Amino acid sequence: MSNNPIVKGKLVCVALNDSEQFNAMQAEFAEAPYKGAPTQPVLYFKPHNTWSTDGAVVEWADGADSMVVGASLAVVFGKECCRVSQAEALDYVEGYTLVHDFSLVEQNYYRPDIKGKCLDTSAPIGAAVVAVEDPQALTVVTSVNGTVVNETPVSQLVRGVAELISTISYIMTLQPGDVIAVGFPGQRAPVAKGDKVCSVIAGVTELNNTLGE
Amino acid sequence: MSNNPIVKGKLVCVALNDSEQFNAMQAEFAEAPYKGAPTQPVLYFKPHNTWSTDGAVVEWADGADSMVVGASLAVVFGKECCRVSQAEALDYVEGYTLVHDFSLVEQNYYRPDIKGKCLDTSAPIGAAVVAVEDPQALTVVTSVNGTVVNETPVSQLVRGVAELISTISYIMTLQPGDVIAVGFPGQRAPVAKGDKVCSVIAGVTELNNTLGE
Numbered sequence: 121m122s123n124n125p126i127v128k129g130k131l132v133c134v135a136l137n138d139s140e141q142f143n144a145m146q147a148e149f150a151e152a153p154y155k156g157a158p159t160q161p162v163l164y165f166k167p168h169n170t171w172s173t174d175g176a177v178v179e180w181a182d183g184a185d186s187m188v189v190g191a192s193l194a195v196v197f198g199k200e201c202c203r204v205s206q207a208e209a210l211d212y213v214e215g216y217t218l219v220h221d222f223s224l225v226e227q228n229y230y231r232p233d234i235k236g237k238c239l240d241t242s243a244p245i246g247a248a249v250v251a252v253e254d255p256q257a258l259t260v261v262t263s264v265n266g267t268v269v270n271e272t273p274v275s276q277l278v279r280g281v282a283e284l285i286s287t288i289s290y291i292m293t294l295q296p297g298d299v300i301a302v303g304f305p306g307q308r309a310p311v312a313k314g315d316k317v318c319s320v321i322a323g324v325t326e327l328n329n330t331l332g333e
Numbered sequence: 334m335s336n337n338p339i340v341k342g343k344l345v346c347v348a349l350n351d352s353e354q355f356n357a358m359q360a361e362f363a364e365a366p367y368k369g370a371p372t373q374p375v376l377y378f379k380p381h382n383t384w385s386t387d388g389a390v391v392e393w394a395d396g397a398d399s400m401v402v403g404a405s406l407a408v409v410f411g412k413e414c415c416r417v418s419q420a421e422a423l424d425y426v427e428g429y430t431l432v433h434d435f436s437l438v439e440q441n442y443y444r445p446d447i448k449g450k451c452l453d454t455s456a457p458i459g460a461a462v463v464a465v466e467d468p469q470a471l472t473v474v475t476s477v478n479g480t481v482v483n484e485t486p487v488s489q490l491v492r493g494v495a496e497l498i499s500t501i502s503y504i505m506t507l508q509p510g511d512v513i514a515v516g517f518p519g520q521r522a523p524v525a526k527g528d529k530v531c532s533v534i535a536g537v538t539e540l541n542n543t544l545g546e
Contacts, residue, residue, distance in 0.1 A: 167343040
């Protein structure tokens with residue numbers, strides 16, 4: 121299992137932050153047991169055994185028929201960040217990179233399941249941490265075997281970068297080397313054994329991985 | 334925020350493993366959306382910012398009216414543990430200690446919520462890692478200000494130690510310094526500011542914490 125030198129403490133991922141998906145799910149939100157759209161960001165963790173690197177071969181999930189991938193802009197913290205306002209949120213960021221989230225097919229968007237999300241090596245994190253003036257202006261483009269499967273402008277997320285940092289900093293302290301993956305496309309792309317997955321933020325960074333056999 | 338020298342990679346907690354609570358919830362399990370008892374262990378993570386120590390003052394949750402605590406036997410891994418059988422599971426254990434899980438009052442036993450579970454310093458982990466012949470024979474006794482509030486024999490958990498290690502090792506690799514908290518009492522004990530919480534496994538170890546003001 122490879123390890124990643126950038127993420128040190130925790131990798132927090134934000135689910136259900138694609139506004140197209142969020143809007144399409146209004147009828148589902150109205151059903152039991154929640155009877156309403158989530159009022160807070162839906163979070164999940166990718167734990168230590170998932171952290172891998174740019175260029176890594178991602179293990180195919182043992183016995184799985186299918187897997188999916190999504191990519192997200194990732195915020196890397198440079199300073200301890202506890203209960204900060206949106207206005208000051210970006211001051212705590214060391215820089216930005218990319219995260220791939222490989223998983224089993226998602227069964228429940230409200231509460232990503234541990235089994236599907238915690239696969240060994242399933243969270244490659246980019247090698248470069250890049251300073252960026254305005255993270256809201258970035259777009260993440262993901263290709264599988266050279267064909268574009270997702271294009272996610274950060275500006276179209278339900279909650280933006282500064283809002284997420286502020287909200288999450290009231291739930292748990294973010295420490296240097298912690299990473300938040302701010303939002304994945306609602307439609308994860310199916311992948312097969314041996315596929316090459318490449319995500320790019322133009323002019324900033326890219327992340328390349330291959331699925332194991 | 335204090336750090337803990339024992340847990341290095343991840344602290345995995347098992348919810349809903351108290352057989353008394355599990356049996357009492359059969360009617361609730363039958364309702365939507367699950368329409369059945371969980372067939373797999375329900376897991377949650379206590380991330381890096383929660384890890385604290387024996388003797389630590391646990392922060393009172395910012396703005397909270399109430400908090401609760403439960404204690405669990407904790408398995409500390411000494412060797413990398415991936416897809417192991419129940420028969421060999423205990424060979425991967427370095428030893429045992431105690432974990433306190435302080436949290437907001439639990440809203441949902443199926444899916445412990447991130448906000449309530451990820452409070453800074455809310456997961457003190459014992460100072461000693463003790464070798465034990467038969468973890469199933471242990472009992473965790475928790476007192477608040479000297480009054481016993483919970484007594485949890487490990488033998489009464491829905492899933493035992495070896496079964497949990499095996500099952501979880503198929504979901505994610507456990508690495509040296511990873512910890513599994515195998516089961517908390519279904520009825521968490523309410524705590525107030527300044528309370529002293531003490532959990533004991535007789536003849537093995539104990540864990541003492543005080544709630545902040």
